[in-house]
Amino acid sequence: MESKKISNNMLARMPIYLNYIKALPESTKNISATKIASALGLGEVSVRKDLAKVSDGGRCKLGYPCEELINDIESFLGVKSTINAVVAGKGEMLQLLLSYGGFESSGLHIVGGFDMNCAKKRNVEDKTIYPINQLEKVCEEHQVQIGIVMVPAENAQKVCDQLVSTGVEGIWNFTPVHLNVPDHVVLQNESFAASITKLRMQMKDRSEAS
Amino acid sequence: MESKKISNNMLARMPIYLNYIKALPESTKNISATKIASALGLGEVSVRKDLAKVSDGGRCKLGYPCEELINDIESFLGVKSTINAVVAGKGEMLQLLLSYGGFESSGLHIVGGFDMNCAKKRNVEDKTIYPINQLEKVCEEHQVQIGIVMVPAENAQKVCDQLVSTGVEGIWNFTPVHLNVPDHVVLQNESFAASITKLRMQMKDRSEAS
Structure with a gap:
């Protein structure tokens, strides 16, 4: 992904999403952009756009599988390739x-x-x-x-x-x-x-x- | 000045200008946007615009009186009103x-x-x-x-x-x-x-x- 297409605000939100999803109880298997937006007090449209930029795991009505989304955000942030x-x-x-x-x-x-x-x-x-x-x-x-x-x-x-x-x-x-x-x-x-x-x-x- | 009119990049340049002007030899009484731009490797147009936003001390051909410009940038940054x-x-x-x-x-x-x-x-x-x-x-x-x-x-x-x-x-x-x-x-x-x-x-x- 080219850096020009990524805004500073979006970049700053990524670690916040990651932190939030990682802190969810283990029983939460899927998470939707709507739920993340409301939990974090953010606009639903921005959250939806942000997540679509880093993951294609979103499913209608189900949302994103948490594990996959964590993985995708971590890859995006480069956490694993030190x-x-x-x-x-x-x-x-x-x-x-x-x-x-x-x-x-x-x-x-x-x-x-x-x-x-x-x-x-x-x-x-x-x-x-x-x-x-x-x-x-x-x-x-x-x-x-x-x-x-x-x-x-x-x-x-x-x-x-x-x-x-x-x-x-x-x-x-x-x-x-x-x-x-x-x-x-x-x-x-x-x-x-x-x-x-x-x-x-x-x-x-x-x-x-x- | 309303914060909406100020970009993050402009804000980030202000302390850099301040630091540069303060480090000039005491004998330098005036400084132009052109000179600042070339010394700092920045675009002349951005420097000109940035300085015009914080100071009206610029004079054609002479540039800005250093002391006045330092003062204006410091006021803008709120350095003096702790x-x-x-x-x-x-x-x-x-x-x-x-x-x-x-x-x-x-x-x-x-x-x-x-x-x-x-x-x-x-x-x-x-x-x-x-x-x-x-x-x-x-x-x-x-x-x-x-x-x-x-x-x-x-x-x-x-x-x-x-x-x-x-x-x-x-x-x-x-x-x-x-x-x-x-x-x-x-x-x-x-x-x-x-x-x-x-x-x-x-x-x-x-x-x-x-």
Whole structure:
């Protein structure tokens, strides 16, 4: 499926569906778009469209077999075809991020971290933090495809360039800096600042309307 | 400005402009959209449109006075009119969030955290983590307007309801669960799973195209 046909909102709903269907009692064998929509407070038309994009298991009146739908959403999200990633960051933030298990459940296997500030290899739970000068070696050894950039703004482009030179195909940027990447590399920006602004603007709209 | 007129992409570019302009040498008094676009590898038309939405300081041939533009972007992002927020979470992830300074620079003052798993008040750097049963008291005391939800999925709705009952106007949801909120409360979902899927799909498109 081409990414252009998938909206951000639809993408954001997929993990929510998955979570909801997985939490249903085992006795629930089938689930309809109508039921999902009403349980999650979403529009029935969107749910129907979303599910049709990832699964062709829907049956008139019966809905989708739960097991099949879970499988289809997981395939769509790529949960089962894990790819390798590394995180470049600094200090405690990096350490805490490596102990966060949430990326793994989305099909991203975090091979290890790189610390801007530390010249000594160390372990955090089951992950290793390497000095930044070992980036090339580790990325090549583990065939890393995604580099997560969380270093301070002033180092961001340099670290991004290093990651690109090891052959990563995707950069996930958590810094507030615009990164330049070559055409064959995909750049995804994560901006908490933008999310906060959006939330605050909507709160303002809402309070002015009432 | 109404939030409907602002695209997500434009919102995400604003902190990037801000960061770039702030890092310019002090001797740079004016900056043009053309220069920003070329430095950041962005389209000139988008930069021009974005800046026109937040500032009317642009002068033909001269561009924008840097100081004024910084000011206008900061006002737009709400950096200077701080509002209070709390984070409800668990264990190390909560700690991670509280030691992350990035929210403060976006005008969100994190008053404290609430730990699902801990009945004892403790400090992380300059922040306090409270037991979850003090949520109501702390939120009311600090007139908290935004609740950040990072608790395990099974507790998410309950914690969201508690936050809403203290009077917060916005819920920022980091869990993969759909939360129900009353009409006067704004819900903003943050999904790392969706970001990862988007990045991977684009990587796949790119590699198939080449």
